[in-house]
Amino acid sequence: MKIGIGSDHNAFELQKEIKAFVESLGHEVMEYGGDASCQEIDYPGVAFQVGEAIISKEIDRGILLCGTGLGMAIAASKVPGIRAATCHDTYSAERAQKSNNAQIITLGAKVIGIELAKQVIQKYLESTFPGGNSARKVQQIIDKEKEYLKSKEDGHDSTK
Structure with a gap:
């Protein structure tokens, strides 16, 4: 699958780790948002970009990262046709796809550690609707x- 990964400045370090992990699973990654040189980047714009990329079929699914994951989920869900779910455990990640056909999951860099984030993302990506x-x-x-x-x-x- 082609996965869009985006973050604001609160989660840029997590984004780098997640990108490498998703690629190690065999997926192609498109990145959205800022980079290490960004002092601050507002999450709504990143969420809108990823949501619109899904609607236009440039990517298959999205992973959005901010401080809590909540703002990204709210913003991404404003793109017509997008269902985004904040997930910080594997069960929620699985259900986001199996019960809700969520095209995007969001995670909070200030809420979840890297190893659990990888497990959550892997469960989401291996789940189908x-x-x-x-x-x-x-x-x-x-x-x-x-x-x-x-x-x-x-x-x-x-x-x-």
Whole structure:
């Protein structure tokens, strides 16, 4: 698979380690975000880039890293069609894919150690979405998102 990995300045060191690990698993990696020379990089832009790369089929899945993983998950999920899940254990990583068909997982560099991060990522990447009962639930999420987007196109703000 082609995996997009992105981080803000809080997780750049973790990103380097994760990139090497994902490549060792046989995946191609595309990097997003800053580098060691960046003083600060805002996570929303990185999350949007990775989400949009998935939607445009430039990459298959994404791994986003920030201080907690939470901001990245919120931002990435704003890209229409993207489901991002914060995962700090292998069970959640597996379920993110098997139950939710999440295209992106997020991790927090200030929350998780490198060895556990590798286990979480490996479990996520080896898991596939089986469909079944979960497909019905994921479709409900997709349908609601489309409803909100259509409402906005029609000039109605359903968020008020």
